[in-house]
Amino acid sequence: MMTIVTAVKGIVRYDNRILIVQRAAADSGGGTWECPGGKIDFGEQPEDSLIREIEEETGLTVIVDRIAYASSLLTHPDRQVILLVYFCITATGTVELSDEHDAYLWADESMIRKQIAPSILADFERHQIFPQLVSS
Numbered sequence: 165m166m167t168i169v170t171a172v173k174g175i176v177r178y179d180n181r182i183l184i185v186q187r188a189a190a191d192s193g194g195g196t197w198e199c200p201g202g203k204i205d206f207g208e209q210p211e212d213s214l215i216r217e218i219e220e221e222t223g224l225t226v227i228v229d230r231i232a233y234a235s236s237l238l239t240h241p242d243r244q245v246i247l248l249v250y251f252c253i254t255a256t257g258t259v260e261l262s263d264e265h266d267a268y269l270w271a272d273e274s275m276i277r278k279q280i281a282p283s284i285l286a287d288f289e290r291h292q293i294f295p296q297l298v299s300s
C-alpha cells in the first residue's frame with residue numbers, strides 16, 4: 165500500500181551554530197547526520213509536534229521561529245515523507261540524546277557541509293539556508 169506521512173524537522177540555532185544529530189548505527193539510515201524531528205501524531209499541530217520530537221530526541225525545549233522550507237522524499241518506493249522544516253531557537257546548548265541518535269554536533273556551515281546527508285544539504289542550498297543563518 166502507498167502511504168504518505170508528514171514529518172517535522174528543526175534547524176535549531178544556538179550561538180551561530182545549528183544542531184545536527186547522527187542516527188543510531190542500528191537504525192535505518194544508521195550513521196547519517198540530520199536535523200532533529202520526527203513524524204506528526206494524528207491530530208497534532210506541526211509546531212507542537214516539532215517541540216515534542218526535539219524534546220524527546222535532545223532534551224532541548226525549543227521555540228519555533230518560522231518555516232524554512234517544505235520538501236518531499238520517498239524513503240521506500242511506496243512510502244512518501246513530506247517534511248516541514250522550521251527554524252527554531254533554544255536558550256541552552258545542553259543536549260541529552262535518546263536511543264535514536266549516537267552523537268550530536270553544534271555545527272557551523274563547514275561542519276554541516278561535511279557531515280549532513282547529501283539530500284539535506286541539497287535542500288539547504290535550494291532554500292538558501294546558509295545565508296539566512298548568518299543574517300538573522
Ligand SMILES: Nc1nc2c([nH]c(=O)n2[C@H]2C[C@H](O)[C@@H](COP(=O)(O)OP(=O)(O)OP(=O)(O)O)O2)c(=O)[nH]1
Pocket residue numbers: 171173191192193198199201202203235236237239245247249283284287
Ligand atoms: N531531502 C531531505 N531529507 C531529509 C531532510 N531532513 C531529514 O531528516 N531528511 C530525511 C532523513 C530521513 O531519511 C527522512 C525522514 O525522516 P524520519 O525521521 O521521518 O525517519 P524515517 O522516515 O526514516 O522513519 P524512522 O526510521 O525514523 O521511523 O528524511 C531534509 O531537509 N531534506
